[in-house]
Amino acid sequence: MELRQLEYLVTVAEERNFTRAAEKLHVAQPGVSAQIRRLERELGQQLLDRSGRSVRPTEVGAAVLPYARAALAAVRGVRLAVDELTGLLRGHVSVGTVTSHNVDLPGLLADFHDEHPAVEITLSEATSDRLLDDLRTGRLDAAIVSVGSGDPEGLGVLVLEDQPIVAAVGHDHELAVHRVVAIDTLRGRPLISLPRGTGLRARLDEACAAAGFTPRIAFEASDPGLLAQLAARGLGAAILPGAFAAARAEQLHVITVDRPALRGRLVLAWRAGGPSGPAGRALVRRARRTLGGGAGLDGDAGPDGNADPDGPPVP
Template structure:
């Protein structure tokens, strides 16, 4: 049994595809297939189910997978220990970012880290917060920028960067725009525009509506909050937006504070609670925590509060 066989096996399982796995490990696909076949012959069991459109681990493969990952992590740890003893930081780090996250901030952070540690390779991927947190816990990511609707899941530590309320945003001609506040339950019959499932904002919305006894009528979904705002400005529904995003669209939308319950969301830097798997990943977490300072936006002002004094004709619900 060779380490490269375990590496190829883990890559195929995580990519669910031989071609993508081969690209990931920089080996021709026949080479990957041949090495995994040798591993299967040595173990006397098929590890992968190749019969479907995607490749999946068999029961034997599921049993072998955690041991393969542990072996690869142990080797990486041994190399990291030697590098640390020699005063070197090198290797590779994997970073995840929630779709439509603060790209410029992350780019600046990664550029600073690269300048300090040019020997470390960096990969960046985008996904929903739910998938990023899963990849983080499984060791496929070293650090991730995620949206949180509540406490972080077990095994994950966070450094909160943004904590702000969500508002309901509608164009000035909408009856909702005449209000200062609205209860969440009062939105049960309105068509809503929101981020897709798996994002922090959508999870917060769905959970709050479930506690209130109804399912939100989400008519439109988009991964970019600015697109949600533009759809609402065209009268296609009420957008559920972070306050800061609503503020940037003050000329086209009026934001109304959601009460009973109020909705809040957080953007946070996340990593495994038991610590990064390598010295390079540990250095990245330390650098990110310094270059991405925590900041709070605890206000719950509506967009009209930032543009003009509220009119006496505005009503509360």
């Protein structure tokens, strides 16, 4: 049994296709097939089901995959440990982010690359729910996500922004006579919101559920700017980060939502035990030193960052 056979098996299982796996591995497809068949002959069991349109692990293959991944991770760990002790940082860091904010993430990644040019960096964009799942499973080393008042379970966070979530309406809207409303005032009214999975939407759903109703979402989009435009045209009340809405006072009348108060935080998050590799740990250390204010909650916004560089160190 060879490590490359295990690598080929894991890659084909993840890609569900021999050709895509070969492209990812930068080897010829027949070579991938041949090595996996050798592994299957050695084990005396078929590991992949090739009968459908996509390749899937057999029952035996599914049982083998965790051990194959662990073996590959152990080898990577050996290499990273040697590099760390000799002062050479290599490896890969995976970073995630919500769609819209004012954090200087490009600057952070560029500075980190300048300091550690041998580290490969990848960046992906998704909803907060997806990013939190990917952090917990180790697919990501760090991510910028939107959360509520409590820290996500199993994760460490650096608060980048803590601000109210407001209802914003056009100046001719019937709610524009109010500066503050209770959450129950939104019951049955057409609301304009980010999609499910975003932190802002989660805070809205939680508050409405506590008040005993489900919000009526008339319009849903992932761009806060579009939400603001829809509200300005009188199509409903947009649920937006406070600073984002306040910056558009010419278009929108901003209403504080109370009883309960709606608030959200934008944070940099990582696994509580720290990223598994030295490159990931180095990135989080740099981020904690350099990231400050100027971020919004699922949108662009204000200058009043809430960074906590004096929190517990990342292992």
